[in-house]
Amino acid sequence: MKKHLIFDLDGTLIDSAPSILSCFDLAFTSTGTPLKSPLDSNVIGPPLMETLRKLSGSENASLLNTLATAFKEHYDTSGYLQSVVFDGIPAMLQQLKAAGYHLYIATNKRFYPSGKIIAHLQWDAYFDGVYALDYFNPPLGKKAEMIGAIVDAQNLKREDCLYIGDRLEDGLSAEANRMDFVLVTWGYAEEASQVKPDWQRCERVEQLAAIVAAY
Incomplete structure (x- = not known):
């Protein structure tokens, strides 16, 4: 047993897909960063920075940290409640x-x-x-x-x-x-x-x- x-x-x-995808969308639009990969359920699961690299198509640490901060601001205050x-x-x-x-x-x-x-x-x-x-x-x-x-x-x-x-x-x-x-x-x-x-x-x-x- x-x-x-x-x-x-x-x-x-x-x-948590709807809330996570919404917060990713807000993070990219609020920072004026174009998406290089579609926002769909395939991005749910991997760690945050790994997903941001995929969605932005960038390895620029400054950009990734900016996106991460924006995502956290949305998800940690209200987005998580939508799970x-x-x-x-x-x-x-x-x-x-x-x-x-x-x-x-x-x-x-x-x-x-x-x-x-x-x-x-x-x-x-x-x-x-x-x-x-x-x-x-x-x-x-x-x-x-x-x-x-x-x-x-x-x-x-x-x-x-x-x-x-x-x-x-x-x-x-x-x-x-x-x-x-x-x-x-x-x-x-x-x-x-x-x-x-x-x-x-x-x-x-x-x-x-x-x-x-x-x-």
Whole structure:
């Protein structure tokens, strides 16, 4: 039986695409910066600076920092409030917590707005820890490193852990840590054709607790 469940956030527990895309649009228009890549769900998930480099087509540090500041100003004050919880998620989290699982979040979203979202949704009681790349000092570069750092910080055994996410990166990060993985398909899994055939898939939120219990 798995004891520790590590969840991705965007695309797994919440649909933050509308608010994130709106804040990216505001950041680019308010700074007069042209977009070099389309604003669609493909930009949801990677770290902020990585996405800004892609959207701007630039490596100019000054420009990227200006865009990042503008994005944060919009997202951290009001944009995060627009995050939408996928149907059935609160009941699922409550069911897993009541069953004795320890729940954690590992997200590429920055730690500050992640914490604000969890508090806004009143989910603090569900999670034993909320982690982001910039939670650690120095900040980590990849989600695979973050999952490993969570295991170390919480003194967990990898065989007791299950990572749950919606992206190819999530599955590869779990594999890099020799950890079992469940791919949920209600999020932003645009790389569906690339997923590993041995990854467990979950099509509906109400199925997840049973899939977890089967491990």
